[in-house]
Amino acid sequence: MIKFENLSLKFGDRKILEDFNLHVAEGEKVLLSAPSGSGKSTILKLLLGFVPPDSGKIVVNGFEINKKNISQVRNSISYVSQDVELKREKVSPLLEEIFSYKGNLDKNLDESKLSDLMKVFELDQSVLQKNIKELSGGERQRLGIIICIMLDRSIWLLDEITSALETSLKDKVIDYILDSKKTVLVVSHDMQWEKSGRMRVVML
Numbered sequence: 001m002i003k004f005e006n007l008s009l010k011f012g013d014r015k016i017l018e019d020f021n022l023h024v025a026e027g028e029k030v031l032l033s034a035p036s037g038s039g040k041s042t043i044l045k046l047l048l049g050f051v052p053p054d055s056g057k058i059v060v061n062g063f064e065i066n067k068k069n070i071s072q073v074r075n076s077i078s079y080v081s082q083d084v085e086l087k088r089e090k091v092s093p094l095l096e097e098i099f100s101y102k103g104n105l106d107k108n109l110d111e112s113k114l115s116d117l118m119k120v121f122e123l124d125q126s127v128l129q130k131n132i133k134e135l136s137g138g139e140r141q142r143l144g145i146i147i148c149i150m151l152d153r154s155i156w157l158l159d160e161i162t163s164a165l166e167t168s169l170k171d172k173v174i175d176y177i178l179d180s181k182k183t184v185l186v187v188s189h190d191m192q193w194e195k196s197g198r199m200r201v202v203m204l
């Protein structure tokens with residue numbers, strides 16, 4: 001499904017990765033664990049093609065990532081970051097816009113599923129009429145997770161997505177994600193992910 005093979009990367013004189021190898025099977029859940037600044041988030045950016053490696057290769061679904069196929073690869077990935085950077089506009093029209101993008105035209109903005117997911121993750125329906133800038137960090141994170149779920153892509157890249165959530169909500173999010181059939185790479189300092197005992201932990 002995903003293969004990082006002999007990957008090396010430096011920023012200036014600083015080594016971020018050296019001969020990094022990781023194979024992730026379809027449907028597997030992997031937690032990338034290391035101190036801050038060790039390259040965890042960079043691995044996700046490499047997979048998205050935002051940062052090119054100095055050497056080595058990344059293979060997704062049998063395709064080695066390059067300039068020609070990176071759009072195709074990205075269309076198989078949902079990425080949720082800690083800050084969930086979204087346009088500063090009302091949530092409802094923003095969702096409609098996201099599902100109108102060329103890469104999402106085969107997806108359906110199912111209002112019933114949206115409502116169900118908002119209940120699962122304890123988001124009030126009034127959030128849909130709010131501007132993104134009015135939402136708390138935890139609300140933005142849950143909204144990002146819901147968008148990720150609804151886009152229904154095969155690979156989820158999740159970067160510190162529970163950092164602003166209370167413990168009970170973290171457990172709900174973690175259980176939902178680990179119960180999914182998706183291939184998931186998680187970057188997080190939250191111990192709940194590892195305590196679940198349901199993930200492969202990769203130390204960097």
